Amino acid sequence: MSVKQEANGRRSIQTEFDVPGTPEDVWQAIATGPGISAWFVPAVFEERDGTPIAVTYQFGPGAEIRGAVTAWDPPRTYTAEQIEGWGGAPPMATEWSVEARAGGLCRVRIVHSLFASTDAWDEQLQGAESGWSGFLAILRIYIANFAGQSSALTQLRSSAACTDAEIWAALLDATGLQGIRVGQHVASPAGVPPFSGIVEYVTGSPYDALIRIDEPAPGVLALGVAGMPGGPSMVGVNLYFYDDQAADTLAREAPVWQAWLHERFPLTAEPDDSV
Structure with missing residues (x-):
């Protein structure tokens, strides 16, 4: 979708999608720390007198985004505005809204906006x-299958000095997932940390695949590749586990996957934790 321009300098872009559940169900998933941490990244809300005043998203070591909560109307809408922009960009505000739809669905709308006099930051939007x-595909899986359950997640990364397409092909080949399609049941081959489940999402733009797993525990295995500006492409494995044993499962499985990932895709350079 193209960036919308307004006369007052506000520039915005909007995403809409449908998820199963009531507005209250969806609100718990998108507007609470435990809910967001179950499908996105670890998140914590700060409160004053019972009302959120700020939220922090943890994308990795040294990569936090903190936003001031500037609007709060549960279970309908809230807005969080970055305390400061990245790389000299104006702070970006993100508005979430939830609207009940027919058939037991909710429409979720995300609007990113900032104020700028030029289009210099449109690419960021x-x-x-x-x-x-x-x-958002993980969010749908979470709400449909695991909403309200205890969760634990980790984001594992390595890198490779090849094109994104070459790395993606190598990742699918290494995990036995060549030619996968949505709805297919898959299982890990020998030499790969054990997993089995149903393919829920596959895309080549960007390169992502999601598997709703039942082995080694209920959860989601997310595989992806993303090019980094001025650097090597990053290979990612995200693990999301759900149930009362989620934290124990993650503590056991994460080191196995990290070792496998670094063996298959050795780091080409040390990550820069300053960004």
């Missing part, structure tokens, strides 16, 4: 929009 696709 468009990047924010495109970056949601895989995470």
